[in-house]
Amino acid sequence: MSVAPAGPSARPELAGLTAYSSVTPGPVPVRVRASSNEAPGGLTGPVLDAALAAVSGATRYPLIGGADLSAALAASLGVPDAAVAVADGALPLLDRLLLAYLRPGDEVVMAWRSYEAYPLSVQVAGGRSVQVPLTDSGAHDLAAMAAAIGPSTRVAIVCNPNNPTGTVVPWSALSDFLDAVPPDVLVVLDEAYTEYDARSRPASMSVPELARRGNVVVLRTFSKAHGLAGLRAGYLVSSAEVAGAVRSVLPPFPVSSVAVAAALASLAHPSVLAARVAATREERARVTALLGARGVVVPDSEANFVWLPLGDRASELADLCRARGLLVRPFAGEGVRITVGDPDLRAVLAEVLTAWE
Ligand SMILES: Cc1ncc(COP(=O)(O)O)c(C=O)c1O
Incomplete structure (x- = not known):
């Protein structure tokens, strides 16, 4: 097979550009997707x-x-x-x-x-x-x-x-x-x-x-x-x-x-948005309480996610989550971000935290 000739080069400042990361599912089927701060459920x-x-x-x-x-x-x-x-x-x-x-x-x-x-x-x-x-x-x-x-x-x-x-x-x-x-x-x-x-x-x-x-x-x-x-x-x-x-x-x-x-x-139809936001805030309070009861204190969040500042243990928690079908967003050495809103999140997270303790 002939080797293709070198084509034109892209702008040099693009060298080493890291890709926007996405979280890939683990070996088990995904139960809750909490890695991209999306709204839960489908459009209705x-x-x-x-x-x-x-x-x-x-x-x-x-x-x-x-x-x-x-x-x-x-x-x-x-x-x-x-x-x-x-x-x-x-x-x-x-x-x-x-x-x-x-x-x-x-x-x-x-x-x-x-x-x-x-x-x-x-x-x-x-x-x-x-x-x-x-x-x-x-x-x-x-x-x-x-x-x-x-x-x-x-x-x-x-x-x-x-x-x-x-x-x-x-x-x-x-x-x-x-x-x-x-x-x-x-x-x-x-x-x-x-x-x-x-x-x-x-x-x-x-x-x-x-x-x-x-x-x-x-x-x-x-x-x-x-x-x-x-x-x-x-x-x-x-x-x-x-x-x-x-x-x-x-x-x-x-x-x-x-x-x-x-x-x-x-x-x-602002009531559709308002209902989603209200449900997400309630879920955020419940998830925050669950984490707090397990000794994980998160900063006060005004978004649809919480931040677990776990430092060196961030990847370990994210791996445990993935193994149980929970997709979260780890930042190695810093923490884990978990999107809230899905009512099934707490049950899976509780399992993960039990395995982690
Ligand atoms: C802070 C922030 N800004 C902007 C965006 C991008 O939003 P969009 O989906 O509208 O491009 C995101 C998506 O995660 C975000 O977290």
């Missing part, structure tokens, strides 16, 4: 009906720029249409934002550990990640993040609630941070899990007020509380200028017609 009711109805119309292109979804979001959030950009998820929007704003070597300040995709997205866009350690309680150290912003910083990311620790930043501390950041630095507030956050939001931190600041980007998704991870839809809200820059680098049809239909139905 008006959201399912809308998605199914849209499939039959899928011979047609959706509206350019997801204009129907972005208009509905703008109306429900109280911002101009021009302040919104939609795409097939929050992560593709972050990628496009970085593509639009990073120059080679520009720095992106982020807490660490935080959402694992951030450093990959920064590297792909040609930037450099500056990682500021979380506090001992797993929270963002906003003062240290502000101090890490220098002349090369172009973007700062605050993940609130933080993936994987579930912690939130106090609104007053966030406000101080935003005031301290220079106006030419974009602050991405990744609110992928905001629907699970039970705190009330001060008026000064409302989406329209944040967008009015000019350098703040609120990033959200339909993948988590809305339960549409597999359909792919997300949005960002910012100034018209920033949202326009992102739209200019998005493909013309950034979100599918089926995803748009499901997302619109989810927005139109």
